[in-house]
Every structure is written in structure tokens, then in C-alpha cells.
Amino acid sequence: MAWELDSDRPIFIQIVERIQMEIISGKYSPGDKLPSVRDLAAVAAVNPNTMQKALTELERTGLVYSQRTSGRFITEDAxxxxxxxxxxxxxxxxxxxxxxxxxxxxxxxxxxxxxxxxxxxxx
CATH class of the missing domain: 1.10.287 (Helix Hairpins)
Known part of the structure; x- marks a missing residue:
């Protein structure tokens, strides 16, 4: 089921907030691997470029990090x-x-x- 996103705010910001909420609520634990950009984009029903922008923002904050060939992971910093x-x-x-x-x-x-x-x- 597609994520409910409002048209009154930038989509990538809503995605960042959604993933942050999933992390702090325990859906994703520290060190967990995130689904691929394409998989997340499909679930959210957004363009993969928009999802990429959101994940890049999460990396910038340190909440998510990339491992070159393995994908993106949730920070282990509890x-x-x-x-x-x-x-x-x-x-x-x-x-x-x-x-x-x-x-x-x-x-x-x-x-x-x-x-x-x-x-x-x-x-």
C-alpha cells in the first residue's frame, strides 16, 4: 500500500520524516539494512529519484549510512x-x-x- 503523502509539502521531506519515525518506533533497528531505493520507491509510490534524495538527506544527518556495495544501513548509534x-x-x-x-x-x-x-x- 502506497504511503500517504501530502501535496502541500515537499515529498522528499515527508519521506525523511516517515523513515525517521520508522527508525525511532523500532520498525528498523540500529544496524538494519534498508530496502533498496527502487524497493522503497515502489512501496511509497514515488519516483526513485525522490527516494534517493530523501535517503541522501538521511545520510547527511548520520541516521543512515552507505556501504559501497552492500546498500544503506541504519546507524548503530543508539x-x-x-x-x-x-x-x-x-x-x-x-x-x-x-x-x-x-x-x-x-x-x-x-x-x-x-x-x-x-x-x-x-x-
Whole structure:
């Protein structure tokens, strides 16, 4: 099934974000080999050149590395992956807090609401 990609943002950036998410969520483990550019492009239903651009960007950040004749692999640097995970989580939280503020919630009210929901899930 093709990946859901929006036409309002560059496709290669969405691919980078998707692969980052797959790495931090554990779909790909440190040291895992990525599928070939053509295979990934086919799954995502994008042009192989677009996939190549996304993978090149991931290499530039160090999250992915190339071995000349063997393909591309996920970094074995677990600390880098954990930092990416924390950074993305912080971005999500900041965005959430901004949205709650737009709704008129104070930080303390937001925390109370979160606590209520978490307690409700435990019951």
C-alpha cells in the first residue's frame, strides 16, 4: 500500500520524516539494512529519484549510512536515535501546548486535563 503523502509539502521531506519515525518506533533497528531505493520507491509510490534524495538527506544527518556495495544501513548509534526520538517528542508536546493555549487553556489546566485522562485510562 502506497504511503500517504501530502501535496502541500515537499515529498522528499515527508519521506525523511516517515523513515525517521520508522527508525525511532523500532520498525528498523540500529544496524538494519534498508530496502533498496527502487524497493522503497515502489512501496511509497514515488519516483526513485525522490527516494534517493530523501535517503541522501538521511545520510547527511548520520541516521543512515552507505556501504559501497552492500546498500544503506541504519546507524548503530543508539544515542543518536534516542536524541532524535526525544527531539521529535518535544516538538509534538510544544505544538500540543500551543494548540491548547489557542483553545484558552492555561498550562495548569492542560496538566489537570491530561491527569484526568490518564487516570481514566487506568480505571
Amino acid at each position: 544515542k543518536m536515535i534516542e536524541e532524535l526520538k526525544n527531539n521529535l517528542a518535544q516538538e509534538q508536546i510544544k505544538e500540543f501546548l500551543e494548540n491548547m493555549s489557542k483553545l484558552g487553556y492555561k498550562k495548569s489546566e492542560t496538566l489537570s486535563l491530561i491527569q484526568e485522562i490518564l487516570e481514566g485510562e487506568q480505571a
